Amino acid sequence: MNTKEFKTYADKEQFVQGVFSNIAKNYDLMNTVLSFGQDYFWRKFSVKAMNIGPHQRVLDVACGTCVFTKEALRQEPTLKVEALDFNSEMLDQGRVRIEDAGLIDQVNLVQGDAMALPYADNTFDAAMSGFAMRNVPDIKQVLSEMQRVVKPGGKVVVLELAKPSMFGFKQLYNFYFSYILPIIGKLSKDNSSYAWLPESLRRYPHQSEILEIWKSLGYENATYHELTGGIVAVHEGVVPENSIVNNK
Numbered sequence: 001m002n003t004k005e006f007k008t009y010a011d012k013e014q015f016v017q018g019v020f021s022n023i024a025k026n027y028d029l030m031n032t033v034l035s036f037g038q039d040y041f042w043r044k045f046s047v048k049a050m051n052i053g054p055h056q057r058v059l060d061v062a063c064g065t066c067v068f069t070k071e072a073l074r075q076e077p078t079l080k081v082e083a084l085d086f087n088s089e090m091l092d093q094g095r096v097r098i099e100d101a102g103l104i105d106q107v108n109l110v111q112g113d114a115m116a117l118p119y120a121d122n123t124f125d126a127a128m129s130g131f132a133m134r135n136v137p138d139i140k141q142v143l144s145e146m147q148r149v150v151k152p153g154g155k156v157v158v159l160e161l162a163k164p165s166m167f168g169f170k171q172l173y174n175f176y177f178s179y180i181l182p183i184i185g186k187l188s189k190d191n192s193s194y195a196w197l198p199e200s201l202r203r204y205p206h207q208s209e210i211l212e213i214w215k216s217l218g219y220e221n222a223t224y225h226e227l228t229g230g231i232v233a234v235h236e237g238v239v240p241e242n243s244i245v246n247n248k
């Protein structure tokens with residue numbers, strides 16, 4: 001499918017499913033290579049921002065291969081994590097990671113759609129998501145769903161690629177995305193899947209515009225942190241007592 005032809009939400013979801021089915025086996029390696037190993041620090045920062053406590057219940061939206069889930073359990077080993085993704089190949093890789101780490105008793109892997117989370121209101125103490133928002137058909141809908149399923153006072157934290165503004169980083173980043181990434185894509189078996197990475201980022205709003213979406217949903221203390229010169233942004237907000245997305 002030509003990515004310019006997303007006429008419906010279903011079109012985009014179908015395309016994104018195909019991308020992640022194709023790259024699931026190489027995802028972890030590519031993640032580390034493409035981020036120059038920085039993704040570990042970005043995730044560590046993001047999990048800290050959730051302020052999770054012992055024995056809490058946390059949701060990892062679009063968990064993929066469960067790297068974020070594992071980092072949350074590293075920081076707070078008594079957590080119960082619900083790890084949700086709509087792609088079975090990514091979930092399979094995630095299951096292997098969680099089983100190998102001996103964490104399967106604390107993690108429930110679920111196949112589901114971030115646009116319509118299969119949970120009752122106020123189920124979780126906190127929710128997080130990493131590198132997924134570029135891939136969903138409607139960011140506001142997913143942030144609204146995350147707000148709905150998290151208890152009032154709980155944190156929602158989202159890590160995603162951003163648009164760097166710091167001089168030097170911006171130029172380097174543009175060069176990397178315009179020239180280096182396409183070469184990596186051509187060398188891989190599936191050029192079109194790797195072409196989606198820069199394309200999805202090009203379509204993704206600036207981090208300041210994403211913040212406006214958080215504010216429009218009534219998240220309290222909504223803010224974002226730019227890391228590594230703004231290569232990624234971590235948005236966070238607190239679920240309000242009187243949420244506008246349900247009758248909290």
Ligand SMILES: C[S@@+](CC[C@H](N)C(=O)[O-])C[C@H]1O[C@@H](n2cnc3c(N)ncnc32)[C@H](O)[C@@H]1O
Nearest residue numbers: 062063064085086087090113114130131132135
């Ligand atoms: C770039 S990967 C990120 C995986 C993981 N969160 C991480 O931090 O490495 C994006 C993930 O989002 C998932 N995804 C995309 N759209 C989704 C949706 N609507 N519902 C559930 N999962 C979705 C994909 O299947 C993929 O596993």
